[in-house]
Amino acid sequence: MMYISMVALSVIDTYEQHQAIWELFPNSSERKRDHLFRVENINTSGQVMVLLQSASEPQSNVKATVLQSKLFDPQISQGEYYKFKLLANPTKCLSQGKKVIEIKDENEQIQWLQRKLRGANVTVTALESVLVKSRKSFTSRFVCFEGILQVDKPDQIYSVLVMGIGRKKHAGAGLLSLAKAS
Template identity: 25%
Template sequence: MFMSKIRLDMARSSHLGVYEAHQALWKLFSDSPDRRRDFLYRHLDDSSFLTVSKRRPEDLPFVRRIEVKEYEPKLTNGDRVLFSLRFNPVIKRREPSSNGRRGRQVRVDMVQDERKRFMRKGLEMPPRSEIAQGVAEQWLEKREQTLGLALEKETVMAEAYDQSRFGYRGGSKDVVLSRIDVCGFATVSDAALLKKALFQGVGAAKGFGFGLLLVRRA
C-alpha cells in the first residue's frame, strides 16, 4: 500500500467542489476504463489531498507535486492511538410502501434526522454542533468492534459538520453529501481489523473523499 500527499496546480484546482475533486483524483488512479476504485482520499485544503492506495498515483499535467511513501502501519493490540476520520453520517431507511409495493431504500442524514425529531416533538433545538457530536459518538460506537478500536468515549470530538450539494452530467437530481470530521483517542483491540479499516475505509461515499481513517500512536 502507498500513502501519497498530492498537490494539484492551483490555477486548475482553486476551490474544487466535491465532484470536481472526485473526478481529479479518479484520473490519477484510473489507468483503464474498467478500473475499480482501489484508493481512499481526503481533501485537505483547496489543492491538497491525502490518499491511501494499492498503486502509485500517476503524475499528470494538472499535478503540481506528489509525495509518495510505502504505507504499512505497525500496530499491535494494546497500542493507544490518536485517530481522525471524515465520514458520511447516514443510515439506511426504507420509504413508506405504496400500492402494495415495498418502499425503496434511501440514505438519511443522521444530523438532519435528529433535528426533525426535535421539531416533531416541539423540543428546544440544540446547536447543530451538539447534535453532530451525539451523532458522531453513536456512529462510531456502532462500528467500534469492526474498527478494531476501543474508543475513549470522553475524548471523541466532532470537529466539523457541513453539507455539499452538486449536480453531475446525466443526473436528474442534485447529490447532497453530509460530512462530520471526528477525532479522539482509542486503544487497539484487534490490529488485523484496524489494518483492514485503514486500507479499505469506513462507511459510505468513499469515492467522494470519505472514510479514510488515520491513526498514530499517542
C-alpha cells in the same frame, strides 16, 4: 503495503476531484477503486490539497500533481493507543435499506462511528460538520472526527484502515488516519 501521498488538485468541485483522483491511476485494471482520499485544505491560490491512500503509486496528471508519495505499511498493535482523524458521511438506512438518510445529531454520529470502529475503544475529542457540494449530486454533510482509540482487534482496525468507513468514498470521505499516541 500501500502508498500515502500528498496531492495538489486544480479543481474544487467534488465530482471533478473524484475524476482527477481516478486519473492518477491510468493503468488501473477494470477501474477497481483501491484508493481513499481526504481534502486537507484549500490554499490561497485555489489549489486543493489532498491526502491520498492507495494500493498503487499515483502518477501526476493535468488536474492532479503528486507532491510526495511514500510506501506505507501500518503496523497496528493490540492495546496500543492511536490518534485518529476521519472525514465521514454518517448515514442510516430506513425501511429495510431502501431509504438512506444522513445522521445530523452529534451523539448519534458518535454512536455510528463507534459501530464502524468495532475492534477499538473510541474517544472522540473533536467533531465538526462540513457541508460538501457537488455539481453531480446533492449537498452532503460530512463530519470530521478526531480523537483517540485503543485497539482491541488489530485485524478489524487494519481492514477499516484499508477499506475506509461509510458512504461517499468517491467524494473524499472514509479515509481513516492513525498515528501512535505518545
